[in-house]
């Protein structure tokens with residue numbers, strides 16, 4: 001957790017099924033509206049990244065928790081931080097999982113690597129038997 | 144079961160996605176389109192995605208599958224109305240849609256499909 005950022009409000013969603021994925025996308029869409037000054041492209045990128053990560057939490061993590069936070073950094077810049085946490089099998093080789101095209105589930109292997117490209121900040125913490133935590137932050141542009 | 148309506152227009156099938164495309168709905172659409180292309184011997188599929196505000200890897204994969212299956216059944220696939228923000232995001236995500244043609248709107252998409260079918264007929268004529 002970055003100590004220089006302050007969370008002004010937050011909300012969480014349990015990810016257990018397909019409807020919950022829709023709930024996560026809807027919540028991100030809603031929170032990314034003004035007064036937060038995201039462009040349409042930034043909004044679209046954030047919702048798309050959230051969709052990828054929430055689906056991973058459901059499919060590979062066997063369900064988990066989504067948390068959305070309205071954050072402000074030390075320079076008063078606003079942003080949204082999204083966390084996806086599960087207590088599933090974890091990822092044995094994170095570097096491998098982060099590669100474009102790497103999949104163990106017959107996907108396209110673009111979820112993790114692609115999500116990282118779509119947002120300002122990306123972090124992943126995972127270990128076999130321990131579960132997985134992926135955090136992303138999209139910062140609004142400085143005014 | 145919830146499904147997206149597919150409209151048959153002569154030798155083409157038209158789909159306008161007007162609801163949020165969740166994973167099961169996308170798979171149902173894939174099955175429905177494949178069945179209908181086969182049943183009606185359709186020559187083209189036009190999918191209007193102007194109402195979609197995201198295309199993630201799952202939706203992208205499903206659209207690519209629809210195109211691949213249609214191709215095997217001798218039908219072309221055209222995607223129309225992709226929002227600019229969606230296109231930009233897809234590129235950054237690394238998502239490509241092999242075998243899928245795109246057009247700005249339904250009208251141009253239909254022109255593209257008619258051309259695809261027309262050109263094939265020309266080719267056949269040439270070969271004779």
Ligand SMILES: Nc1ncnc2c1ncn2[C@@H]1O[C@H](COP(=O)(O)OP(=O)(O)OP(=O)(O)O)[C@@H](O)[C@H]1O
Pocket residue numbers: 052056057060061086088089090091097098102103104105106107108109110111112113132200201
């Ligand atoms: N939460 C998770 N728990 C365990 N393993 C995970 C988790 N998220 C991702 N992985 C592993 O990392 C791999 C890569 O994930 P990524 O999202 O990049 O691709 P994918 O889900 O396989 O395909 P795509 O997302 O393109 O449909 C997965 O195949 C899976 O093995």
Ligand SMILES: [Mg+2]
Pocket residue numbers: 052055056107110111112
């Ligand atoms: Mg994935």
